Amino acid sequence: IVYDSYTAEPASEELVEHYRSQNLLQNCTINLELPCNEEEGRRLDGSCSDVDDPVTGTFHTPLNRLLPPVYSYEDEPRNSVSGDPLPLERRVRKRVLLEGKASDSEFTQLLHYVSAITFADTGSVHDTINYLMQTQYCCEEEGKKDHMCTPIVVPIDDDTHRFSGIKCLNLTRPRTFQNMGCAAASTGHDRFTVNTPLYENSFIYRSVEPMPEYRAYKDGMLIYEEEDGSMWPTSQGPNNVTSCYANVAANGEKRCFGPVQGSILPVSMSNVWFYRLHNIVAAELAEINPHWSDDKIFYVARDICIAINNQMQYYELMPILLGKDLITRHALNSISKGFRDPYNKKVKPRASFEFMYAMRWFHIVQEGIVKLFDEHNHYLKEDRAVNLTLRVGYFSIDDNFAKLTRGSFLQAAGGRDRAVDPDISELGLGGMQHSTDLTTADLRKGRLFGVQPYVDYLEFCGSRKPKTWKDLAKHVGWEIVEQIRELYDDVNDVDLLVGLWGEGRPKDGYVPPTLGCILANQMETAMVADKHWYERPNRPYAFTRAQLKEIRKASFAAFLCTVEPKLKTITPQPLRRVSAMNPLVNCEDIEKWDLNAWRDDNVGYRRNHRQFSH
Numbered sequence: 001i002v003y004d005s006y007t008a009e010p011a012s013e014e015l016v017e018h019y020r021s022q023n024l025l026q027n028c029t030i031n032l033e034l035p036c037n038e039e040e041g042r043r044l045d046g047s048c049s050d051v052d053d054p055v056t057g058t059f060h061t062p063l064n065r066l067l068p069p070v071y072s073y074e075d076e077p078r079n080s081v082s083g084d085p086l087p088l089e090r091r092v093r094k095r096v097l098l099e100g101k102a103s104d105s106e107f108t109q110l111l112h113y114v115s116a117i118t119f120a121d122t123g124s125v126h127d128t129i130n131y132l133m134q135t136q137y138c139c140e141e142e143g144k145k146d147h148m149c150t151p152i153v154v155p156i157d158d159d160t161h162r163f164s165g166i167k168c169l170n171l172t173r174p175r176t177f178q179n180m181g182c183a184a185a186s187t188g189h190d191r192f193t194v195n196t197p198l199y200e201n202s203f204i205y206r207s208v209e210p211m212p213e214y215r216a217y218k219d220g221m222l223i224y225e226e227e228d229g230s231m232w233p234t235s236q237g238p239n240n241v242t243s244c245y246a247n248v249a250a251n252g253e254k255r256c257f258g259p260v261q262g263s264i265l266p267v268s269m270s271n272v273w274f275y276r277l278h279n280i281v282a283a284e285l286a287e288i289n290p291h292w293s294d295d296k297i298f299y300v301a302r303d304i305c306i307a308i309n310n311q312m313q314y315y316e317l318m319p320i321l322l323g324k325d326l327i328t329r330h331a332l333n334s335i336s337k338g339f340r341d342p343y344n345k346k347v348k349p350r351a352s353f354e355f356m357y358a359m360r361w362f363h364i365v366q367e368g369i370v371k372l373f374d375e376h377n378h379y380l381k382e383d384r385a386v387n388l389t390l391r392v393g394y395f396s397i398d399d400n401f402a403k404l405t406r407g408s409f410l411q412a413a414g415g416r417d418r419a420v421d422p423d424i425s426e427l428g429l430g431g432m433q434h435s436t437d438l439t440t441a442d443l444r445k446g447r448l449f450g451v452q453p454y455v456d457y458l459e460f461c462g463s464r465k466p467k468t469w470k471d472l473a474k475h476v477g478w479e480i481v482e483q484i485r486e487l488y489d490d491v492n493d494v495d496l497l498v499g500l501w502g503e504g505r506p507k508d509g510y511v512p513p514t515l516g517c518i519l520a521n522q523m524e525t526a527m528v529a530d531k532h533w534y535e536r537p538n539r540p541y542a543f544t545r546a547q548l549k550e551i552r553k554a555s556f557a558a559f560l561c562t563v564e565p566k567l568k569t570i571t572p573q574p575l576r577r578v579s580a581m582n583p584l585v586n587c588e589d590i591e592k593w594d595l596n597a598w599r600d601d602n603v604g605y606r607r608n609h610r611q612f613s614h
């Protein structure tokens with residue numbers, strides 16, 4: 001049955017014909033294999049997570065707003081309370097954030113890399129691809145005629161660009177269901193989505209039915225290629241141009257990834273890690289259970305990889321980012337090691353709009369330089385992180401990927417202060433654009449998305465809504481208030497991101513409290529709305545107690561040692577810096593899951609279950 005992506009209602013023949021004539025069928029509709037079956041496993045396209053509402057949860061599910069959007073007119077940014085336009089984004093950014101380098105004394109680069117997985121699993125890079133590869137002219141005459149163009153204006157007295165002569169930075173509006181033609185303009189502005197809203201490793205498995213072309217159809221494996229003594233996603237597939245758009249041919253960089261998106265460095269690296277994990281798990285399952293069908297191995301391996309990721313995200317990463325208090329308040333961790341059932345059918349599987357936006361805060365802590373280390377953990381060389389976006393060809397030469405993987409836990413994270421790395425704030429997209437200020441783009445995107453002012457999110461998160469600058473200073477400190485009170489006329493004008501930039505580090509967490517509130521909300525929804533959540537004893541094809549016990553052993557240390565065989569040593573807690581309490585140890589000494597818990601002695605019975613047959 002063909003459903004309308006936006007309304008989640010069956011599409012009439014007339015509507016389908018309309019979309020077909022506009023070449024919009026793929027974006028504006030979802031073709032579902034129905035009926036749903038209560039007993040079937042997790043589908044690739046996210047459908048049927050609720051049999052009574054089969055479409056919500058699929059890859060075009062509109063995002064959920066914590067607070068309704070505000071605009072001045074149609075999709076134009078809100079004005080200030082006085083009715084005047086808000087201050088220029090670049091001016092605000094330059095005033096609030098300093099540019100410079102700083103390092104964190106406690107955490108490693110890996111903390112930021114794996115934080116990026118949370119939104120890579122639910123979001124996509126289509127807006128960036130748009131202004132990078134399609135709508136490149138927003139700062140030119142042609143851009144004035146294109147509504148999608150919304151370039152960043154650089155103030156004339158900008159302390160960097162008054163010397164460079166750059167007065168405009170290319171940027172496009174977000175693609176919405178409305179401006180793509182999938183919904184009437186009168187329905188609002190809902191950002192277009194292409195990934196399923198739940199945490200199901202869709203950055204690897206993507207979100208399409210029927211069976212995708214990346215499968216080898218043998219032993220549950222994904223198609224891979226070998227180079228430089230390592231395993232890589234096959235170069236054949238839909239992303240084999242974008243993933244390697246910035247490859248430097250003169251450097252010998254030829255490799256592209258076909259099935260998985262190329263992205264920013266942290267996400268491209270995670271793509272390789274999880275692609276390999278799938279194949280390593282599948283190969284082991286095939287050896288343990290040679291009588292299992294290819295389909296069965298594929299789906300069980302996928303289920304295990306999703307569970308490993310969620311175990312690491314919820315039990316190792318989130319306690320650091322959010323702190324104990326939020327973890328407990330949102331019940332993100334189980335009290336016992338056994339099963340638990342957080343599923344709540346009333347909660348719809350939809351990702352949070354504000355989460356996807358507010359995670360951009362990480363740009364101010366991102367280190368611009370990545371360091372590469374040899375097999376003895378000796379420093380070799382460094383490169384610019386911003387130069388490695390959409391450049392997967394860099395990975396498979398000179399053992400760079402293994403060297404970068406070591407760097408992820410040997411190098412300190414960027415400092416958590418008011419300084420943004422100059423590469424992030426002035427280069428942004430490496431050589432792909434003359435100059436990009438990611439932090440200013442973040443501010444502008446918030447306004448283009450209609451995100452409400454900071455004070456409204458303080459109220460949403462349980463604080464009293466500030467009415468005066470003095471009230472606001474309790475959250476962001478006097479120094480920030482001093483800097484912004486002449487730029488913004490009113491406390492009600494201050495952008496959400498400016499508030500996040502100003503907030504200090506909470507007692508027992510890492511991210512600013514308001515981001516903590518938004519992130520915890522997202523993580524809770526993604527867990528309780530997931531019928532196939534790995535800790536449930538009563539989901540279809542639930543793990544056995546013994547299997548769950550093995551999943552509980554998943555850790556970033558065990559994970560990295562598994563997916564990068566060239567790694568010989570690691571720290572037990574690689575999100576934290578090497579220290580006497582967290583020393584480098586041999587990979588063999590790190591406890592790891594044992595897939596023998598999936599041994600199925602029912603030999604001769606070649607089970608081809610419904611779950612494994614679509």
Ligand code: HEM
Binds near residue numbers: 385
């Ligand atoms: C090498 C480091 C990084 C680079 C070069 C980078 C670059 C970018 C770029 C170019 C964009 C698109 C900006 C736009 O809207 O025009 C973006 C968006 C974003 N980035 Fe980063 N980023 C990096 C690290 C991170 C990290 C570590 C996180 C979080 C943990 C993060 C979170 C986000 C989020 C949430 C978005 C918005 C995604 C969306 O709405 O589609 N980034 N980044």
